[in-house]
Amino acid sequence: MARQLRIEYEGAFYHITSRGNQRGLIFWDEKDRTQFRKIIKRTKDRYGYLLHAYVFMDNHYHLLIETPHANIKQIMQNINTSYTVYVNIRHKRRGHLFQGRYKAFIVHKESYLLELGRYIHLNPVRAGMVQKADDYRWSSYKEYVNGKVKHKITETDDTLYLFSKKRSEAIKRYQEFVSAGMKKESPLNEAVGSVLGDETFTGRMLEYLKIVPDKKEIPDIKRIETKYKLEEVLRIVARYYGIREEELISRKRSTARQRKMAIYLCKVLTTRKNGDIGRAFGIGTQAVTNVVTEIEHLKEKRKKIASEILSIKESINS
Numbered sequence: 001m002a003r004q005l006r007i008e009y010e011g012a013f014y015h016i017t018s019r020g021n022q023r024g025l026i027f028w029d030e031k032d033r034t035q036f037r038k039i040i041k042r043t044k045d046r047y048g049y050l051l052h053a054y055v056f057m058d059n060h061y062h063l064l065i066e067t068p069h070a071n072i073k074q075i076m077q078n079i080n081t082s083y084t085v086y087v088n089i090r091h092k093r094r095g096h097l098f099q100g101r102y103k104a105f106i107v108h109k110e111s112y113l114l115e116l117g118r119y120i121h122l123n124p125v126r127a128g129m130v131q132k133a134d135d136y137r138w139s140s141y142k143e144y145v146n147g148k149v150k151h152k153i154t155e156t157d158d159t160l161y162l163f164s165k166k167r168s169e170a171i172k173r174y175q176e177f178v179s180a181g182m183k184k185e186s187p188l189n190e191a192v193g194s195v196l197g198d199e200t201f202t203g204r205m206l207e208y209l210k211i212v213p214d215k216k217e218i219p220d221i222k223r224i225e226t227k228y229k230l231e232e233v234l235r236i237v238a239r240y241y242g243i244r245e246e247e248l249i250s251r252k253r254s255t256a257r258q259r260k261m262a263i264y265l266c267k268v269l270t271t272r273k274n275g276d277i278g279r280a281f282g283i284g285t286q287a288v289t290n291v292v293t294e295i296e297h298l299k300e301k302r303k304k305i306a307s308e309i310l311s312i313k314e315s316i317n318s
Contacts, residue, residue, distance in 0.1 A: 016104050017103045019103075021095070047075045047268070052155055107196045111201070112187055115184075116188075229270065247259075260295060261305075263291045264292050
C-alpha cells in the first residue's frame with residue numbers, strides 16, 4: 001500500500017486527523033480526553049509547534065498544526081504512541097488504537113485558516129453531540145470565545161485578528177462566522193490529494209510529488225535545516241550556567257543537572273533526532289528520551305526549572 005506523502009518544511013501548516021482502529025473508540029470518558037490534552041501540551045513544549053484548533057470526538061480527533069520546525073512526523077508519532085500506551089494500560093487492552101497512520105493535509109494557511117478552524121469547531125454540532133459549538137467542552141472553541149479559560153493550548157490571535165484588532169469585536173464576529181458555517185461543505189473536499197490551497201500553492205506542493213522516485217514507499221521530502229545547531233545550543237547553555245561546554249558533555253556529578261537541561265534544550269530547540277543528540281552527549285537514544293521526560297515533569301512542578309528554560313530560550317532568540 002502506498003504511504004501518504006509527508007511534506008515537511010519550516011512554517012508548514014497541517015490539518016491532522018486520526019481515527020480509531022475499525023472506527024472504534026479512542027476516548028471512553030473525560031479522563032481519557034484530559035490525558036490526551038496533556039499529551040498535546042507536552043508535545044507542544046517539546047517540539048515547538050503551534051496549535052490553531054482542535055476537537056476530540058469519540059472515535060477520532062482533529063488538529064490544526066503549524067510547524068516552525070520541519071517536524072510533523074516526530075510530533076505525530078509522539079502524540080499517537082504516547083496516547084496508545086496510556087489507553088492500553090488504563091483500559092487493559094492490546095494492539096493498535098488508531099486506524100493506520102494519521103491523515104495529514106498540508107494546507108495554504110492564508111486561504112484556509114478560517115474555514116478549517118470553523119470546520120473543526122462545528123464537528124460536534126454536525127455529529128449531533130451538542131446544539132452549538134460553545135456547548136462542547138473538548139474543542140478549542142472556548143479558548144477563542146471565552147477569555148477566562150485557564151491553561152490555553154491554542155494560538156487564537158492569527159484567527160481573531162482577521163476579524164478585528166479589538167478582541168471583543170473579533171470574538172463576536174468569529175462566533176457569527178462559526179454559526180454561519182453549518183451548511184458549508186468540508187473545505188477538505190477541495191484538496192488535491194493531500195494538498196489544500198490555492199492554485200499557486202497546490203502547484204508548488206505537487207512539484208514535490210514529481211521528484212519522488214518510488215511511489216510505493218514515498219519518502220519524506222528533505223527537511224530544511226532547523227534554525228539552531230547543537231553546537232549553538234551547547235554554547236548558550238554553558239554560558240548561561242557559567243561553565244565550559246566540555247562540562248555539559250562530560251558525566252560529572254557536579255554538573256549533572258546542567259547537562260540534563262542541555263540535553264532537553266537540544267531536543268526542543270534543534271528538533272534533531274534522539275540518536276543525534278545522544279551521540280553528542282555520549283549516551284543512547286533511550287537515555288535522551290528519559291532525560292527529556294524528566295525535565296518536562298520537573299518543569300511542571302518547579303517554577304525555577306521553567307524559569308531557567310525560558311531564560312535560556314530568550315537568550316538564544318535575542
